[in-house]
Amino acid sequence: MPIRMCVGCRxxxxxxxxxxxxxxxxxxxVSRTAPGxxxxxxxxxGAAALKRRAIxxxxxxxxxxxxxxxxxxxxxxxxxxxxxxxxxxx
Numbered sequence: 507m508p509i510r511m512c513v514g515c516r517x518x519x520x521x522x523x524x525x526x527x528x529x530x531x532x533x534x535x536v537s538r539t540a541p542g543x544x545x546x547x548x549x550x551x552g553a554a555a556l557k558r559r560a561i562x563x564x565x566x567x568x569x570x571x572x573x574x575x576x577x578x579x580x581x582x583x584x585x586x587x588x589x590x591x592x593x594x595x596x
Contacts, residue, residue, distance in 0.1 A: 507520045507521060507522060508520070508521040509521070510524050510546040511546065512524060512546055512547055512548045512551050513545045513546060513547060513551075513558070513560035513561060513563075513564045514547050514548060514551025514552060514555035514560065515548060515551045519548065521546070524548055525546070525547050525582050525585060526538050526540075526545070527544060527545045527547060527565075527578055527582065528540035528541075528543070528544040528545075528565075529543070529565050529567060533574050534570065534574055534575065534578045535578070536578060536581055543564070543565050544564075545560065545564035545565055546564075547561075547579075547582050548586075549582055549583060549586035549588075550583055551582075551583075552579035552582050552583040553579070553583070555579065556575070556579055561575060561579070562575070
């Protein structure tokens with residue numbers, strides 16, 4: 507399994523444990539299959555990524571709409587509860 511680093515907490519983890527945020531023509535999306543550069547995050551590490559300004563840096567994007575960035579990070583952080591429940595059922 508490929509190893510990726512979370513841009514929020516900077517801990518390396520298997521790709522299956524992380525969520526990928528990628529830029530598209532219409533803005534940022536949470537997608538594993540979107541083409542181009544992506545930023546990998548643990549669900550729940552969104553606040554740390556915002557504080558460090560890590561997502562635009564990882565995407566090598568000059569300017570990212572702060573409202574859109576906050577919406578995508580909220581979407582990633584909302585996945586934390588879902589993934590915690592999946593882990594407990596194994």
